[in-house]
Each structure stands twice: as structure tokens, then as C-alpha cells.
Amino acid sequence: METSAKKFVLFDFDGVIADSLALGHDVARQVHPEKEMTVDDYRTLFEGNVYDSLEKAGHQRRDEEYFAAYAPRMEAEVRIMSGIKDAIDRLAQAYTLTIISSTASDLIHQFLARHELQKYFTAVMGSDVHVSKVRKMSMVFEQYDTSPGQCVFVTDTLGDMREAKAHDVGAIAVAWGWHDRERLEKGIPFRIVETPAELPDAVDDYFARGL
Secondary structure, three states: OOOOOOOOOOOOEOOOEEOHHHHHHHHHHOOOOOOOOOHHHHHHOOOOOOHHHHHOOOOOOOOHHHHHHHHHHHHOOOEOOOHHHHHHHHHOOEEEEEEOOOOHOOOOOHHHOEEEEEEHHEEEEEEOOOOOOOHHHHHHHHHHHHOOHHHEEOOOOHHHHHHHHHOOOEEEEEOOOOHHHHHHHOOOOOOOEEHHHHHHHHHHHHHOOOO
């Protein structure tokens, strides 16, 4: 891996680093009882920005209630994805890493601390920073004097790829998260990786295109 301090790997959190689908779905069902929500209904919310999708699906925004119910269960119920720590360690040796997520920043920081991952990330931008990942990418460009061409987004959802496309930021999709390969392919990612061990090489190959 060639060192490139100006190149950024933007990580989604849920589904990429944290195995949080079951808890997220369960809490969403509790907080939004007005309509039955299957696990596939929940996954579908992430085909766009989840906060916009909730409103379009007829659910009222209850962010504070959601995270208040989610937080006390997170430590016991959310595991780190197998193999992702090694991939993050390798990537951090060559790139600047940030997290852009729909989860509250304080919960992400707590998770990173539990798994000794904090040292790898220069910034964590959760839902409290902004609910739009498009806007949070703009913040990365502004704060770190970088550009879309110097960034790649690692994600497990179609919605994230659609938000990245607003800035022409490329995406590497991971197949171990919330959306299956068929759904991920709709976002036209640079590559879909099956395991965390494949991720560093995929990032290297993305930036090696020289575009």
C-alpha cells in the first residue's frame, strides 16, 4: 500500500464496522409502532437517506426516542464485524479514515473505544452532526481541504451510494452488511467485496485508477 495522506476513506458504521441490524430493526419497530415494519421494510429504508425514507414511509421522526432506547442495549447486543479491525489497521497506514454515519456520534465513539479503534479515525460524523451524508461529505472536503476525487466511501447500503453520487464520490460496497449484492449493484459501486480482508486492496485499486 502506497502512503497517501491526502486520500480519504469514508466509512459507514452500521453494517460495515458494527453488526447492528437486529438491534436497529427491533428498536425501530418499538419506536415506530404506527406501521408494521419487517426486517426487509427496515432494510428498504436505507435505499435512500434513512431519515428521509422514514418520513416518506409515513413514520414520524423520533430520533431522540430511538437513540434513548438503542443506547442501553448497544454494548451487549452489537458486535464488531469479524475481520474489520485488521482491515481498518491496514488502511490507516496509508489513508486518512473518517466515519460518516446515521447513528449518534457518542454511541459510535463508545463502540470504537470498546474495540480499541478510536486511534484510526480522524473524525466521526454521526446524525447529531447532520442527518444528510451529502452534507457531511461536504464538511470533510471543507475541513480537510480535500475533494471528491480524493475520497472513497465504504458502505453496505444503496442509499449511501446514492448520497455519495451527489458529490461524485466513488463507493466500495461490502457484502457482509444490510443490503444484498443485488441491491448493492444498483448503486454501481467500484467493487463489491465479500470479506474485510479484500477491502484494503479494493481501496488501493480504486485510487490507482489515477482519475
